[in-house]
Amino acid sequence: xxxxKVVRRRKVRRKKKQKTIDKKIWMxxxxxxxxxxIVYLAISVFFMSHFYINTQINGKNFSGKNAAAVExxxxxxxxxxxLTIVEQNNMTDAIEGSDISLVYKENSDIEDAxxxxxxxxxxxxxxxxxxxxxxxxxxxxxxxxxxxxxSVQALNQEQTxxxxxxxxxxxxxxxxxxxxxxxxxxxxxxxxxxxxxxTNFKSELxxxxxxxxxxxxxxxxxxxxxxxxxxMNNYLKASITYKMTNQNVVVNKDLISGWVTYDDNMNATxxxxxxxxxLREFGKTYDTVGTTRSITTPGGKTVDVSGGTYGWSVDEAAxxxxxxxxxxxxxxxxxxxxYAQTAATHDAQDWxxxxxxxxxPAQHMWYVVNGAVQLxxxxxxxxxxxxxxxxxxxxxxxxxxxxxxxxxxINPSTGKPIYQTKxxxxxxxxxTGIGFxxxxxxPSFGGSRYQTNGSHGCINMxxxxxxxxxxxxxxxxxxxxxx
Numbered sequence: 001x002x003x004x005k006v007v008r009r010r011k012v013r014r015k016k017k018q019k020t021i022d023k024k025i026w027m028x029x030x031x032x033x034x035x036x037x038i039v040y041l042a043i044s045v046f047f048m049s050h051f052y053i054n055t056q057i058n059g060k061n062f063s064g065k066n067a068a069a070v071e072x073x074x075x076x077x078x079x080x081x082x083l084t085i086v087e088q089n090n091m092t093d094a095i096e097g098s099d100i101s102l103v104y105k106e107n108s109d110i111e112d113a114x115x116x117x118x119x120x121x122x123x124x125x126x127x128x129x130x131x132x133x134x135x136x137x138x139x140x141x142x143x144x145x146x147x148x149x150x151s152v153q154a155l156n157q158e159q160t161x162x163x164x165x166x167x168x169x170x171x172x173x174x175x176x177x178x179x180x181x182x183x184x185x186x187x188x189x190x191x192x193x194x195x196x197x198x199t200n201f202k203s204e205l206x207x208x209x210x211x212x213x214x215x216x217x218x219x220x221x222x223x224x225x226x227x228x229x230x231x232m233n234n235y236l237k238a239s240i241t242y243k244m245t246n247q248n249v250v251v252n253k254d255l256i257s258g259w260v261t262y263d264d265n266m267n268a269t270x271x272x273x274x275x276x277x278x279l280r281e282f283g284k285t286y287d288t289v290g291t292t293r294s295i296t297t298p299g300g301k302t303v304d305v306s307g308g309t310y311g312w313s314v315d316e317a318a319x320x321x322x323x324x325x326x327x328x329x330x331x332x333x334x335x336x337x338x339y340a341q342t343a344a345t346h347d348a349q350d351w352x353x354x355x356x357x358x359x360x361p362a363q364h365m366w367y368v369v370n371g372a373v374q375l376x377x378x379x380x381x382x383x384x385x386x387x388x389x390x391x392x393x394x395x396x397x398x399x400x401x402x403x404x405x406x407x408x409x410i411n412p413s414t415g416k417p418i419y420q421t422k423x424x425x426x427x428x429x430x431x432t433g434i435g436f437x438x439x440x441x442x443p444s445f446g447g448s449r450y451q452t453n454g455s456h457g458c459i460n461m462x463x464x465x466x467x468x469x470x471x472x473x474x475x476x477x478x479x480x481x482x483x
Contacts, residue, residue, distance in 0.1 A: 052117060053126060057110075067110045074201075078104040078138060083197055086206040087154040088183060088213070095194070100144040102198070105137035140198065149194055154207060159184040164218040167229045167268070169257040173236060174229040179216040186214050217264075224266035231268035232260045237330035240323060242337055244286060245346035251278075256327055270327060276320050283314040288343060288350050293394065295349060295480055297359055298366050298373050305482040308393025309430070311350055315340035344478065351394060351478030356436075358459055358481040360390060363446045365459065367469055374472060377465040378446025380439065383454030390457050391434060395479040398428040400470065404437070408456060419456075424463065425470040429479050434458055438466035 051070075053063045062070050081097035149155070160182040168177035190212040197205045207213060218225050236253035259274045288311030296302045318338040326333060344352030353371040358364075360381050367375040382390035404426035408418040427436040439460035442449070459481075461469070 049114070051114060055117075057113065067114050070110050071106070074110075075104050077201070078102060081138075081198075081201065081203075083194070083202065084204045085152060085154075085194070086204060086208075087152070088181070088208065091153050093152045093154075095145070095148045095198070097140075099148055100140040100198075102138055102140045105139055107137050138199065138201065145195070145198070146191075149191055152190075154183065154185050154212075155187070155190075157183060162214050162216040164216040165220045165222060165225045166218070167225065167232055167262060172253075174232040174257070174260075176220050176225050176229060178220040179218065181208070181213060181216065184214040186212060218266065222266075228262045228266040228268045232257075232262070234330060235260045235268075235270055235327055237332075238327040239332045240326050241334040242282075243334060244336075248334075249282065251323065251327075259327075270324060272320070272324055275324055275327075276316070279314070279316045279320055279323065282337070283316050286312060286337075287314055288312045289341065290393070293349060295357065295482065297357060297362075298368070298376070299362075301359070301362075303482050305392060305394060305480055307391070308395045308481075310343065310394040310396045310478050311341070312343050312346070313339060313341040351480060355478040355480055356397070356473075358390070358479070360392070360450075360481065360483050363448075363450055365461075367472065369472075375465065375469055377461060380442055380445050380453070380455055380460040381450050382457040384451060388454060388456050390455070390459065390481060391430070392481050392483060395429045395481065397473060397475050397477045397479060398431065399426075400428070400473065400475060401426045402470075406433075406437070406458075423466075425466040427466075427470060427473060429459075429481075436461060436466065436469065438463040 050064050050066045051057070051062050055062055057070060060073070062073075065073075078097060081102055083095045085093045085095070087093065161184050162182040163180040165179040166177050167174040185207075189210075190207065193205055193207075193210045193212055196202075205212075235256050238251070238256060239253075240251040242249040242251070255278065256270075259271050259278075260268060261271050262268045289309060290307055291311065292304050292306040294302060294304050315338040318340075322338060343350035344354070354369050357366045357368065358379065358381065363378055363381065365377060365379050366373050382388045402424065404423050406419070406421045406423060406426075408420070410416065411418050421441075423437040423439070425436075425438050429435045434457045436459045439455070440463055442453075442460055445460070445462055
């Protein structure tokens with residue numbers, strides 16, 4: 001045999017041998033794959049009646065368990081069920097299943113959860129957790145549960161109402177004062193939460209977390225409270241300084257903080273009634289009309305005089321409007337208050353150094369200009385009876401007229417004035433008819449004449465003195481009349 005034939009035969013034998021080996025390899029691979037498929041299918045069949053690995057039901061791990069195992073577990077849990085009620089002040093109460101005859105009611109939730117599981121996708125369970133929520137239906141004795149609820153400590157202690165968070169002035173600004181939780185139980189909510197906890201087979205009920213207590217309307221997290229603080233603090237930006245005698249009166253945040261308030265819906269407002277009340281006291285302090293003031297006569301006699309119409313008087317209505325406006329705008333200003341009436345100075349003797357003075361017991365008067373007596377004379381004042389006496393107090397000259405006819409009150413029996421008298425010089429002190437004037441019918445002035453032949457309240461003067469005074473005097477001049 002030739003060498004070429006030998007080589008050819010060897011190659012044929014090698015090819016046959018290789019085919020045999022390849023066939024065996026494929027048979028082995030096929031066997032492995034078939035085995036794996038069988039194992040996969042067997043496991044899939046298993047998970048048709050069992051839950052995946054890493055499966056939790058109602059928070060409990062039931063990996064590889066069947067529905068019966070889950071149900072048996074739940075039945076055992078119901079038998080040992082206890083609901084712990086966590087109250088305030090570290091108090092707790094418990095309601096046990098046996099207290100209320102708690103029983104488990106079978107349903108299809110567990111089987112339904114298992115059916116939702118795709119048995120052929122079981123490998124994914126190794127890479128992710130799966131969970132299911134099932135309803136655990138239970139039955140219980142309603143009356144027994146009601147009795148257990150009513151015995152809870154939180155319902156049998158003193159009930160205190162909650163306090164909402166609110167704006168509080170800390171001496172500088174309004175800040176949120178945190179809420180205070182009371183101990184008053186919202187009974188309807190509490191009962192509903194207990195029943196819900198039992199129905200859903202919960203082991204704990206935290207009364208505060210579940211809002212079983214009466215809750216404050218606003219907490220420190222409520223935007224309404226911070227908004228109210230911001231609005232109230234805007235008012236505190238204002239500072240109004242009243243330039244008064246010897247001292248300044250400042251309306252700033254210390255005062256304004258007591259004037260701003262808020263309603264039940266946390267709407268901040270400026271309480272104008274409180275501003276008005278403060279202005280009333282401010283007026284009482286700085287108004288001088290009718291107050292008691294001291295005067296020393298040119299002769300050295302010192303007396304107190306009160307009453308009258310002259311002096312400072314704050315226009316409280318006008319100033320209320322101005323002050324409220326300044327506060328709302330947050331203005332910082334220095335000012336005098338609005339006055340309904342002014343006087344010569346803010347000194348204790350607010351009539352200044354130019355004035356008329358009448359001393360009734362002395363029956364004498366002076367006209368003082370810039371502290372110096374320019375005219376003085378004896379006078380006759382009103383008859384010292386309630387109807388005719390000359391009123392004391394501090395007044396001012398209201399009008400000046402020549403050739404004035406003085407008219408008395410009407411006599412009821414005649415229907416005519418009790419007198420009608422013409423005077424050359426009239427210097428009015430009150431709108432009720434009191435004034436300085438000449439009295440030519442008087443034979444004398446001064447002394448005690450007024451006690452028997454006094455006027456109807458006016459200050460009677462000699463004609464020449466009345467003329468001189470009229471020539472020097474002007475309306476608005478203060479008049480002090482005293483005993």
